[in-house]
Amino acid sequence: MNEVVTTSPTIGSNVEEVILKNIHFIMWDLGGQQSLRAAWTTYYTNTEFVILVIDSTDRERLSVTREELNRMLGHEDLAKAGVLVFANKQDVKGAMTAAEISKELDLTSIKKHQWHIQACCALSGEGYVECLGYILFFFHANQSSANRHL
Numbered sequence: 711m712n713e714v715v716t717t718s719p720t721i722g723s724n725v726e727e728v729i730l731k732n733i734h735f736i737m738w739d740l741g742g743q744q745s746l747r748a749a750w751t752t753y754y755t756n757t758e759f760v761i762l763v764i765d766s767t768d769r770e771r772l773s774v775t776r777e778e779l780n781r782m783l784g785h786e787d788l789a790k791a792g793v794l795v796f797a798n799k800q801d802v803k804g805a806m807t808a809a810e811i812s813k814e815l816d817l818t819s820i821k822k823h824q825w826h827i828q829a830c831c832a833l834s835g836e837g838y839v840e841c842l843g844y845i846l847f848f849f850h851a852n853q854s855s856a857n858r859h860l
């Protein structure tokens with residue numbers, strides 16, 4: 711939306727309809743706190759694409775992220791889902807690169823899902839536009855239903 715907003719931790723979820731090149735996406739933003747993760751599965755039905763936003767400065771939690779990602783992708787309702795991983799906070803000195811995050815998350819071992827990783831910075835918007843192309847490519851290639859669930 712071309713503005714940086716002050717956020718607070720997401721409790722439960724927020725939903726937005728986003729229109730990209732005439733495709734209507736229903737986009738659910740889920741809270742990532744540990745106590746909220748058990749509820750993620752309730753959003754998986756009809757979800758066609760997952761966007762995982764990583765804090766690239768947080769090395770300690772990457773192994774937990776890998777476990778959560780693998781658990782998520784193992785769920786039958788997400789069997790056909792595509793995955794976009796954002797290596798966010800690239801503006802912070804010492805942030806891990808997308809390549810480092812890819813290695814730690816062992817993304818190359820993901821064979822049953824189409825995936826893509828992108829370095830980005832939510833504050834400047836850097837890296838986000840590039841990924842819109844990937845998302846649109848995914849949906850055109852997979853010819854799925856009219857309403858998109860992300």
Ligand SMILES: Nc1nc2c(ncn2[C@@H]2O[C@H](COP(=O)(O)OP(=O)(O)OP(=O)(O)O)[C@@H](O)[C@H]2O)c(=O)[nH]1
Pocket residue numbers: 717718719720721740741742743763798799800801802830831832833834
């Ligand atoms: N420096 C920097 N800070 C960022 C960036 N993106 C987000 N932040 C900050 O990181 C903090 C957490 O951002 P949120 O968007 O609330 O994180 P979240 O992943 O939605 O957190 P949950 O809702 O708890 O899952 C906020 O203070 C943001 O301003 C970024 O690219 N660079």
Ligand SMILES: [Mg+2]
Pocket residue numbers: 718719720739740741742
């Ligand atoms: Mg949030």
